[in-house]
Amino acid sequence: MKHLDMNEAERRDHDRMRDIPEDFDNDGYGYEEEVLRGDVAADISHAGESLTEEAIEAADISLLEQLRAHHNQLFPRARDKRTRTNRTQILVDAFAAQMEAMADAYISWDLETSKEGLASVYSQPKDAEVEETNEVFVVDIFSAYYADVPIIKSDAFVASAYVRQGLMPVSPHFPSVVVTIRALEVFRAASLRCPRLGIQAFVRTLCDLHGVPPRGYLATQFRVAFDVYLSIRNVVDKRVQAALGRNTPNWRLKNACPACMYKLEGEESLLIPLLVTIDGNNSLKRFWRREREEVLEDGTSVPGTSKERLDNRVPGADYYLPREEVDRWAKEGLEDMMKGFVPEDGGPEEEDGCMERWQNMREEVTSRAYGMYDETGFFPALCRHSFVLIVVDMVKSGELAKYGFAITNHLLRVLGELGQGYNIGCKYGKMVRAHPGLSKLAADTNFKSLVGAFHGSGHQRECQLKNLSTYVEGVGTEDLETCESFFSKSNALAPTTRYATAFHRKQAITGYLRHADVFDAGLCSQPASSAVSTRRALRTKATLPALQETMVQLRVESRAVFETWLEKEKRFLRTLSKEPVQETLEMEYYQKLVNLLHQEEHLANVMKLRLPAAAAPTDAAGYQRAAKETRGIETQRRHAIERAAKALEAVQDLEARLDTDRWVPGSEKWEAAATMSGRRRYQRALDDLEGLIIARMFKLYKVNMAGTGYKLRKHIAKALQARSKAVKAAIERYNAAADAMTPPKDHLSWEQVVEYAFLADFDLLREGREDIRGEPWALPSGRAAIDQHYKLLRADEELKRLNIEIRRFITYMGDEEAYLRHHEERLVAESNAGLAHQVGRHRMERARFDALHMVALGKLSTEKGFTGSITPGVSVCKERHARSAPSREDVEMHPVAPTGAPRAPPEEHGDDGEDAEDGGDSGELTDAFLHIMRITHDVATAT
Known part of the structure; x- marks a missing residue:
């Protein structure tokens, strides 16, 4: 329907839907036509700013000066600067400039509506003195409407007046559009649970609910309101932390994980007190806004200048290390630094063969900046319970060493001794111990760099x-692959941050990390994961009788023998990486003797060449031809003499090193060296193949693991074939060398290699330098015994760590509840009910x-087999020992039965004691449950 054909009621409804003021007189023209003709100015800016004359007259002169400079839409004839x-x-x-006042208003509103929550309707105080009333367009979840918002005398700013009433303005001075806090909170909670949900999708959802078409500027307005809302929450959170005395540097990092860091008095010490995992993830890239490339006169193109907007805001919390701190660890000449590295045992460094196997260890790959991105990912450090410790951004590069160096330095200085898992932990540990800025710190803190089970x-x-x-003592059953599972969830942030x-x-990453720590990591799932880990460790412990039976079959007297077998395997692998020196010299000497004989034979043949006869003086062409042939023959003789002399010199040098007389063809040493040299190529191919097979023993073992079906086994075999190019290349080299042997050896196929599960299955290994097929550690039963x-x-080790962590967590729950409740009551006594309510919110969030x-x-x-205790202990840190915490006498009134105490007789739990066996109604469980309910003051709620 055209605008001119509408009656007054229809036009008013149409204009209200399009956010047009009801008192606007179009005189026969539509509102949009009047704006386009230039007869009137739009009454709402792109940011939702009111531009009406009444708003201008209400402003003071200083505000007008600011608006004149930055909001020149108020003055149509002025140029927009x-x-x-x-x-x-x-x-x-x-x-x-208004943030502190807005935070005060938010605390006041939250306290006022605390009884009914987000569903409550704000009511104006009866004794409030209203100075003026502003009409604004309110955007809520299920409705959008015009409302008159009163400004009372106590309001410091217009923006804070709106926040006090549960409305978030989209512009700082004269907002004409506001968004309700409950709508913003719904989006915040939903986006944290589903990071793929962006503002644009949510705003379009609101448009669908309100029955209006989506408009581009609505998402911008919502974004402004949401940013302000998050900024207010950050200010309030800082006030809460200050009231609790937790605003000191690195407090969050030192107390990130209760199970890892909340130490108790009298507990056992752990060989590795803290286990951490680090890794880089390139999913959270962000496009770099730049101008188009500039083409210079010489035809070369240079990147355009940045178009990024100025924005000095910093997200709340302290998860991120500053870029400046990370850049201090930029890698400069690491290769030269590694050349001077001496291992802790003082011996020469042995290359483990992993340097070229991982791309993030190769600087020529990782140092290339991605031209289209600014941030190319992020690099977090997590504890073993998935709590985020620290994060850095990867900037215009891949996974460089400086990111790991910066994080490791920070963790060691703040937390002290730790073990760190990394997919390139083997080489990274050497780099840390060789780094001038980290070597001493790593040695003082007994730093350990490890490789996780998956990447290992x-x-x-x-x-x-x-x-x-x-194989590292003190790690327990932790696989050090926490980052991989963390990335599987955090990757959902990529769609909403790629173009942000x-x-x-x-801001999105920080909000996700904070939410993950509280709702997804330890405080939500840590006890459950501890229970799973404990049961898994107990099941492993139950396999000890089976291992003892295997030891009897293998005639192994003690489990210490397995340590010896592992050392033998290490020594054998070292022999595969290097040929014996004596054999190498003898084969080299043999090859030089063969070369010398060849050169001497060649020299004799050259010396037999006859020079051309002299040509007649009158025959100039014949003379030149004879001279040329003569020079050619002389050159051949000279070159043959020089090559023979060099060959003789090489032979004499090796004779001095071997301290031997000249070997002659047909002698015993000559024939032995000839045979050994002939087998050398075959032997090298075999060594390479054997080394690769051992390196992939875990993967090959998966193919024939018990319970693996035929189709799955073939599927894994195909995956191995596609990815194990090194094994296939080694097989080809082996087959080529086997053909050259006399007599030729049998070929080896990829299918055969896939079907093998143990070294003993490879019959061809009998021809290696050392036949290990009879070694107990190479037998299937021996390998299984070592693994077990x-x-x-x-x-x-895992059970010991879990027993400590479980008691720490139980103690933490009680102490934290008592500490927060104490400060909540203190703030109420100090007449600070608003902040006390925020502390109470924080307490309920932590204790839910x-x-x-x-x-x-x-x-x-x-x-059965549980050796820990669920009785609370006493923390080493006295911070949470608040006066309102339960006394020791109160705790002892209902003590939890100690571990190992005899259970109640069966008749107390039923005729056959089944309830006591499965833990369904045991006395110990009941006492523990009542105890923690008493600590958390939730008995009434639970009943």
Whole structure:
């Protein structure tokens, strides 16, 4: 329907839908026609700013000066001097001046609506003195409407007046559009649970609910309101942390994970107190806004200048290390630095063969900047319970060493001794110990760099025996692959951050990390994961009788023999990487003797050449031809003499090194060396193949693992064939060398290699330098026994660590609840009810899972073989020892039965004691549950 054909009621409804003021008189023209003709100015700017004359007259002269400079739409004849580069910064500065007042207003609104929550309707205080009323367009979840917003005398700013009433303005001074806080909170909660949900999709959803077509500027307005809302929350969070005394540098990092860091009095010490994993992820790239490339006179093109908008905002929390701190660790001449590296044992460094196997260890690959991106990913450090410790951005590069160096330095200085898992931990550990800025710190803190279980299967076997978590004492059953599971969830941020600004990208990542720590990591799932790890370790412990039976069959007296077998395997692998020196010299000497005989024979043949007869003086052409042939023959003789002399010199040098007389053809040493040299190529091919097979033993073992079906086994075989190019190349070299042998050796196919699961299956290894087929560690039963031995060792370590961590977490839950409640009551007594309410929100957020945790841990305590305790201890740190915490006498009134105490007789739990066995209603579980309910003051809620 055309605008001119509408009646007054239809036009008013149409204009209201299009955000047009009802009092606008079009005189026969539509509102949009009047704006386009230039007869009137638009009453709402792109940012939602009111441009009405009433708003201008209400402003003071200083505000008008600011609006004259930055909002020249108020003066149509003035030239617009604003630019897209500084427009965002101007808006940020305007809101920043009002931020503290807006935070006060938000606390007041949150306290006022605390009983009914987000569904409550704000009511004006009865004694409030209203100075003026502004009409604004309110955007809510299920409705959008015009409303008169009163400004009372106590309001410091217009923006804070709106926030006090649960409305978030989209512009700092004269907003005509506001968004309700509940709509913003719904989007915040939804986007944290589903990071793929962006503002544009959510705003379009609101448009669908309101029955209006989506408009581009609506997402911009919502973005402004949402940024202001998050900034207010950050200010409030800082106030809460200051009230709790937790605003000191690195407080969050030092207390990130209760199980890892909340140490108790009298607990056992761990060989590696803290386990950390680091890794780079390139999913969270961000496009770099630049002008088009400039073409110079010589035809070369240079990148265009940056078009990034000025924005000095910094997201809340302290997850990120500054770029300046990371750049201090930029790699300069690392190759020269590594040349002077001396291992801790003082011996020469042995190359483990992994340098060229991982692309993020090759600087020529990782140092290339990606021209289209600014941030090319992020590089986090996580504890073993998935708590985020610290994060850095990868900038215009791949996974460089400086990112790991910066994180390692920060963690070692703040947290001290730790073990760090990294997919290139073998080489990275050497780099850390050789780095001038890290070597002393790493030595003082007993730093350990390890390789996780998943990535470790792709390393050389010799590297695995040194650095794989399975073989490192103190690691337990931790696979050090926490980053991989973390990335599988954080990758969902990529769609909404790929084209975002630098601030909005970091804001989204920081918000996700904070949410993941509270709702996805330890405080939500840590006890459950601890229970799973404990049961897994107990099942591993239950395999000890089977290992003892295997030891009897192998005639192994003690498990210490397995350590000896592993050392033998290490020595054998070292022999594969280098040929014996004596054999190498003898084969080299033989080759030089053969070369000398060949050169002497060639020299004799050249000396027999006859010079051409002299030509007649009158025959000039014949004379020149004879001279040329003579020079050619003389040149051949000279070259033959020189080559023979060099060959003789090389032979004499090797004779001095071997301290032997000249070998002659047919002698015993000559024939032995000839045979050895002939087998050398075959032997090298065999060594390479054997080394690669051992390195991929884990992957090959998966093919024939018990319970693997035929189709799955073939599928894994195809995947190995596609990815194991090195093995296939080694097989080809072996087959070529086998053909050259006398008699020719049998060929080896890829299918045969895939079907083999153990070294003993390779019959061709009998022809190696050392036949290891009879070695116990190469037999299937021996390999299984070694694996089971180390699994049992790691299971014992895991149970010890879990017993400590579970008690730490239980103590933390009680202490944290009491500490937060104490400060909440203190703030109420100090007449600061608003901040006390925010502390209470923080307390409930931290304690919402406590009851479920204790149920899970209580059931775990009834598991057969559980050796830990779920009785709270006393923390080493006295910070949370608040006065309102339960006294020791109160705790002892309902003590939890100690581990190993006799269970109640069966008749107390039923006729056959089944309830006590499965933990469904045991006395210990009941006592533990009542105890934690008493600590958290949730008994009434639970009942």
